[in-house]
Amino acid sequence: MEKQIDILIIGAGISGIGLAAHLSKNNPNRSYEIIERRESIGGTWDLFKYPGIRSDSDMSTFGYNFKPWQQSSVLADGAAIKGYLAEVVEEYQLASKIHFKHNVISANYDSSIQKWVVEIEDDHQKKQTWVANFILGCTGYYNYEHGYQPKFPNQLEFKGEFIHPQHWPENLDYRGKKVLIIGSGATAITLVPAMAKGGAGHVTMLQRSPTYIASVPSVDILYNKMRKILPEDLAYKLTRAxxxxxxxxxxxxxxxxxxxxxxxxxxxxxxxLKGKVDMKHFTPSYNPWDQRLCVVPDGDLFKILRSGQASVETDLIERFTENGVLLKSGKHLDADIIVSATGLDIQILGGLKATLDGQPIDTSKHMLYQGVMVSDVPNMAMIIGYINASWTLKVDIAADYICRLINYMDQKGYVEVIPQGDQTELLEDTVMGSLTSGYIARAANVMPKQGKHAPWKVTNNYLADRKELKNATFEDAVLKFKKALPHDQRKPKLVS
Structure with missing residues (x-):
């Protein structure tokens, strides 16, 4: 039995909830449903449970433009962010729209009926068919099932506990134990002070190469002062700007x-560091923002390193041993627990198999129109946040653009929109930009590609995007709109 729906939002994380709130405000005549494979809202902020999990963007910009972040913390922990999202769900009455433990298996756009035919496995592991006018992908760009895990030499020899942060064991007891964290990105620099403060015997961060790290205040004093004399919304807008x-x-x-x-x-x-730690461990060989800049609140990482509760090593791994890791230099790092903070496994649209009239859609061979819609694919958009600014900044302006587009189609009586791609525009770089981080390089075979010029060029420039998307017209030479086919032409195509 088929379930007919209007707009299908895939994912109930920060993108999906934000988009749903915008639709509720701006498209009251449109209905939508949200499917979420997990048992709760939050996406990233529900998945990751490791000690210290927090945002690495300030909350005045990581919060939505329509809902002020009312706490004084500059960075927020995972529980606080999930609580903030729960408030949005309540305020916009989204709970009844969310279908938990529903997983999209495949989605085929049938041009003869001008709709998406979506195969879904529900919370009882039963297959369902949903037919939707629009699909809006809000799943981020990584695999929620598996993190990226390189194979280390002799890894199975290690007799202690080996953990990936994406699958943190519940109630892990690391008190008094020697912890080795492999990696130097946002996860690693969060884990080091959190586990040291949590009672670990000693924490060592092992990195192949250093990362640029900036310290930010944990509390926004100016925002707190403004909130005492200005309306909450105004104080938030000024701080956000x-x-x-x-x-x-x-x-x-x-x-x-x-x-x-x-x-x-x-x-x-x-x-x-005050001379307590060698600067070689924090002097990268590349320029700032060739890879993502990491932040720590109140310099907590540096304080822990100065105290001696934690240390950092810059070296390559020769092999694992029974009780730790042997480095290329010959030094051995003892460990009871090894945490492999080695990054994300890249995935697009939550891994669903999308087809157009039965032909596979390879997202790595498509571009994004205005950074939002997939080239040559009807009635599909996706939200991919910024690499150099808060993810949610893109959610707000992309959602607003999608809402305007749908209203335009309603006014004109259109049921289908296709951004017509130009293969001469296609570049090898992905929409993730020019960063050299490992996860960016691994994204090449799944992420949409950059175009040479607008509207196919993703600039990762929020200020420029905000102006462009706000003023964008839908009557150009790229967008192709169609009205509903006559009933006698609506014959669903058989797709094997």
């Missing part, structure tokens, strides 16, 4: 004067 400007300014400085920004970042770290 300030932090957006700072994010953009730092990134622009990295592009125009990388040596100056490098000098500033390294000097800040040097002052915080």
């Amino acid at each position: 300030r932090n957006i400007g700072m994010q953009r300014g730092i990134y622009a400085l990295a592009q125009k004067q990388p040596k100056l920004l490098r000098k500033l970042l390294l000097k800040s770290i040097e002052l915080q």
Whole structure:
């Protein structure tokens, strides 16, 4: 039996909930349903349970533009973010729209009926067929089932506990134990101080190469002062505008004067280490923002390293041993627990198999129109957040654009929209931009590609995107709209 729906949102994380709230506000005549493979809302903020899990963007920009973040913390832990999302669900009455433990298996756009035919496995492991006018992908870009896990030499020899942060064991007791964390990204630099403060005997961070790390205040004093004298919404908007400007300014400085920004970042770290830790562990070989810049609240990582409760090693792994890791230098790191903070396994649209009239859609051979809609694919959009700013900034402006597009189609009586791609625009770079991080490189075979020019070029520039999407017209030479086919032409195509 088929279930007819209007708009299908895949994912009940920060993108899906934000998009649903925008639809509720701006498209009251449209209905939507949200499917979520997990048992709860939150996406990333429900999945990751490791100690210290938190945002690495300030909450004035990581929060939605329509709902002020009302706590004083600059960065927020996973539970606080999930609580914030729960408030949005309640305020916009989204709970009845969310179908938990529902997994999309496949989706085929049938051009003869101008709709998506979606195969779903429900919470009773039974197959269902849903027929939708639009599919909106809000699943992020990584695999929720598996993290990225390289194979280490002799890994099985290790007799202790081996953990990936994406699958953190419940009630793991690491008190008094020697913990080795492999990695130097956002997860690793969060885990080091959290586990050291949580009672670990000693925590060692092992990295192949250093990462740029900036310290930010844990509390926004100016925001707190403004909230006492200004309306909450205004204080939030001013703080949000300030932090957006700072994010953009730092990134622009990295592009125009990388040596100056490098000098500033390294000097800040040097002052915080106070001669207690060798600067070689925090002096990357690349320029700032060639890879994502990491942040720590109140320099907590540097404080722990200074105290001696934790240490950092920069070396390559020769092999695992029964009780730790042997490095290429010949040094042995003893460990009771090894945490492999080695990153994400990249996946698009939650791994669903999408087809167009039965022909597979290879997203790596498509571009994104206005950074939102998949080229040559009807009635499909996806939200992919920024790599150099808060993810949610893109959610808000992309959602607003999608809402305007749907209203335009309703006004004109259209049921189908296709961004017509131009293969001469296609580049090898993905929409993730020019970062050299490992997960970016691994995204090449699944992520949509960059185009040479607008509207196919993804700039990862929030200020430019906000202006462009707000003012974008739908009457151009790229978007192709269609009205409903006459009834005698609506013959569903058989797809094997």
